[in-house]
Amino acid sequence: MATAVDPAWLPPQVWRPLGRRRVAVRGSGPLVETVRAEVTDACGRFGGEVVREEPYDLLLELRADAAPDELGDEGFACARDDGPTTVTASGQHGLLHGLFHVVRLGERAFSGRWERRVHRPAVALRVLDHWDNVAVHPVMGQVERGYAGGSLFWREGSARGDTGRLRAYARLLAACGINAITVNNVNVHTVEARLLTDRVAEVAEIADAVRPYGVRVHLAVSFASPVVLAGLDTADPLDEGVRRWWAEAAERVYAAIPDFGGFVVKADSEGRPGPFGYGRSHADGAGALAAALAPYGGTVRWRAFVYDHRQDWRDRSTDRARAAYDHFAPLDGRFAGDTVLQVKHGPVDFQVREPVSPVLGALPRTRLAVEFQATQEYTGQQRHVCWLGPMWSEVLRFRLGDESVGDLADAFAAVSNVGDDPHWTGHPLAQANLYTFGRLAWQPDADPAAVLEEWIALTFPAAPERLADGLRAVLAGSWRTYEKYTAPLGVGFMVQPGHHYGPSVDGYEYSPWGTYHFADRDGVGVDRSVATGTGYAGQYPKPWSRLYESPRTCPDELLLFFHHVPYGHVLHSGKTVIQHIYDTRFEGVEEVEEARRVWAGLADLVDPAWHARVSERYEEQLRSAREWRDQLNSYFLRKSGVPDARGRRIH
Ligand code: GCV
Numbered sequence: 001m002a003t004a005v006d007p008a009w010l011p012p013q014v015w016r017p018l019g020r021r022r023v024a025v026r027g028s029g030p031l032v033e034t035v036r037a038e039v040t041d042a043c044g045r046f047g048g049e050v051v052r053e054e055p056y057d058l059l060l061e062l063r064a065d066a067a068p069d070e071l072g073d074e075g076f077a078c079a080r081d082d083g084p085t086t087v088t089a090s091g092q093h094g095l096l097h098g099l100f101h102v103v104r105l106g107e108r109a110f111s112g113r114w115e116r117r118v119h120r121p122a123v124a125l126r127v128l129d130h131w132d133n134v135a136v137h138p139v140m141g142q143v144e145r146g147y148a149g150g151s152l153f154w155r156e157g158s159a160r161g162d163t164g165r166l167r168a169y170a171r172l173l174a175a176c177g178i179n180a181i182t183v184n185n186v187n188v189h190t191v192e193a194r195l196l197t198d199r200v201a202e203v204a205e206i207a208d209a210v211r212p213y214g215v216r217v218h219l220a221v222s223f224a225s226p227v228v229l230a231g232l233d234t235a236d237p238l239d240e241g242v243r244r245w246w247a248e249a250a251e252r253v254y255a256a257i258p259d260f261g262g263f264v265v266k267a268d269s270e271g272r273p274g275p276f277g278y279g280r281s282h283a284d285g286a287g288a289l290a291a292a293l294a295p296y297g298g299t300v301r302w303r304a305f306v307y308d309h310r311q312d313w314r315d316r317s318t319d320r321a322r323a324a325y326d327h328f329a330p331l332d333g334r335f336a337g338d339t340v341l342q343v344k345h346g347p348v349d350f351q352v353r354e355p356v357s358p359v360l361g362a363l364p365r366t367r368l369a370v371e372f373q374a375t376q377e378y379t380g381q382q383r384h385v386c387w388l389g390p391m392w393s394e395v396l397r398f399r400l401g402d403e404s405v406g407d408l409a410d411a412f413a414a415v416s417n418v419g420d421d422p423h424w425t426g427h428p429l430a431q432a433n434l435y436t437f438g439r440l441a442w443q444p445d446a447d448p449a450a451v452l453e454e455w456i457a458l459t460f461p462a463a464p465e466r467l468a469d470g471l472r473a474v475l476a477g478s479w480r481t482y483e484k485y486t487a488p489l490g491v492g493f494m495v496q497p498g499h500h501y502g503p504s505v506d507g508y509e510y511s512p513w514g515t516y517h518f519a520d521r522d523g524v525g526v527d528r529s530v531a532t533g534t535g536y537a538g539q540y541p542k543p544w545s546r547l548y549e550s551p552r553t554c555p556d557e558l559l560l561f562f563h564h565v566p567y568g569h570v571l572h573s574g575k576t577v578i579q580h581i582y583d584t585r586f587e588g589v590e591e592v593e594e595a596r597r598v599w600a601g602l603a604d605l606v607d608p609a610w611h612a613r614v615s616e617r618y619e620e621q622l623r624s625a626r627e628w629r630d631q632l633n634s635y636f637l638r639k640s641g642v643p644d645a646r647g648r649r650i651h
Helices: 012-019 030-046 092-110 163-176 190-196 200-213 225-230 240-256 282-296 320-331 389-397 428-442 448-459 465-475 478-485 544-549 556-562 577-600 608-640
Strands: 022-026 049-051 058-062 076-080 085-089 114-119 125-129 132-137 141-143 180-182 216-220 262-265 299-303 339-344 367-373 411-415
Touching: 012 030, 012 092, 022 030, 030 049, 030 058, 030 092, 030 200, 058 092, 076 092, 085 092, 092 114, 092 163, 092 448, 125 216, 125 367, 125 428, 132 190, 163 200, 163 428, 190 200, 190 216, 190 225, 200 216, 200 240, 225 240, 240 282, 262 282, 282 299, 282 320, 282 339, 299 411, 320 339, 339 411, 367 389, 389 428, 389 448, 389 478, 411 428, 428 448, 428 465, 428 608, 448 465, 465 577, 478 577, 478 608, 544 556, 556 577, 577 608
Parallel strands: 022 049, 022 058, 058 085, 125 180, 125 411, 180 216, 216 262, 262 299, 299 339, 339 367, 367 411
Antiparallel strands: 076 085, 076 114, 132 141
16 A cells, blocks of 8 residues: 655645544634635535534634633643643733644544643744755755755745745644744855845745745844945944944835844854954844844854864864853843844754753853754765654753753754755755754653654554654664764764765864864874863753763763773673774664664555655665774774674674
């Protein structure tokens, strides 16, 4: 039996439970019209009926007086007693989310009874940042770190104007719970800078296309805009002329896009301009932009990804991991009201394993966004299956002080993994990352395994249990599998420089980027202890600072992030570091072989195009995993001279 999968999302079959009912939609407004249109379409397809009055099986109702304080703009209450299922919202966005909730529940929405339950997102801003270039960049192409084809918004210097696809995209995002997109790369090049001014109409067209699904548009802007776009002789954030320029720019943007979301800024980072160039702080820099957006309620997301990318590798005193904390912790309380400091979830750069960034616990008086990377730059570039749900969930549940990261955050952002690929994400199974980001951003303490179940059920409606089992088997453990054959024990960055795909153990070892592993004949890892190393471990509150300080208490999976240890160091697992390196490389490859076998066995249950695409990527994943295994194992055998205890073939 072949299960057809509609790459346009959501596959029509998921609407069946709702579509064969009598459904009433009450209220008015553009998003209510979207809900009504969805319901009408589903009922038309599956034989149900859109009705005005009782009897009905489902009532979707917008009522301004329906506990607005409790529900907020995006929340809704869902209940079912002896009568119909009811979804009540006090804001239009809430009704839309309520609709997708019912879709997710499927038949369960129409059986049994349950008490009124309120669902509302943990944070108001759940945004996907597209690193899309308008003009094709000579090195990075149309999409920086994009692995899903071209941009949905831009092609070779122009807006694509494919409003149908954009609308479908917004629908997909709403189904995941995502409510904002940034339509250009944080590395803002010359052409893209103009989206803020004379090319804003193109952004307005995108905003019009996604608005019916409650998605708002943001822009990445260059800190040097006043100079680059208006010829001012300074971008000093405290200069009156500069502040006026930003205020006028914001006014024009809001005239074109009344619900514009705000700016994201990468400043003083990897060569981008910023306030340091004018002797100002990042709080000053963000303040100028926040003041411009304040009259309209827009948000400045200011990235904390600031470090010295021109480091001398000989200099052992500079530690890139420390940089964001050193720069930003002293600024706590100095950011203007609506500024959100956007912090990568780990201290370095989206490696497969990093500790949680201590910045997230260091600015109690600052609004924070946690930034994840759905695009799989360092996790297999959407040629490898690597479902990141468990990693993100670990971050969100991690407690810094009294609160979890999920509680501390005021917003969640992810670098988008979507492009114009027919499957949206290049690797069809990478859709699970998109969905999981949206659901965890809505509810950070959600069980990722349950989210994966939802994704499976929504993507393969009515899938036979064998297919669901197979998908679970290939996805659930895929992050740990990837970690096994790539980076041992938190060491990171053993990738090919530049494009970051595939192994190169010393690729960054003598580079200016600050990402070293210091492997020598005796041992490997970075000493970040306070006692003898860079002091990074001391940026954490207790108990973490104490735990990370000593190799005896540091968790195995982060040992080489925090310590330089001899190859013979015995892990908590009882294995030596060198044996762990060998064993995990072999295990990782075996797990990919097994996943490929499981996938091959699902051929009769999956749409042939899907199946073929995933199979082809498994071939590449396996080839690459073997390359990782062989390069890593050979490297460490040659460095250490310690043979594999099990005598396996190492080159
Ligand atoms: C958009 C990493 C990536 C860059 C990216 C940068 C960032 O360094 O390799 O492509 O630039 O992160 O997050 O700004």
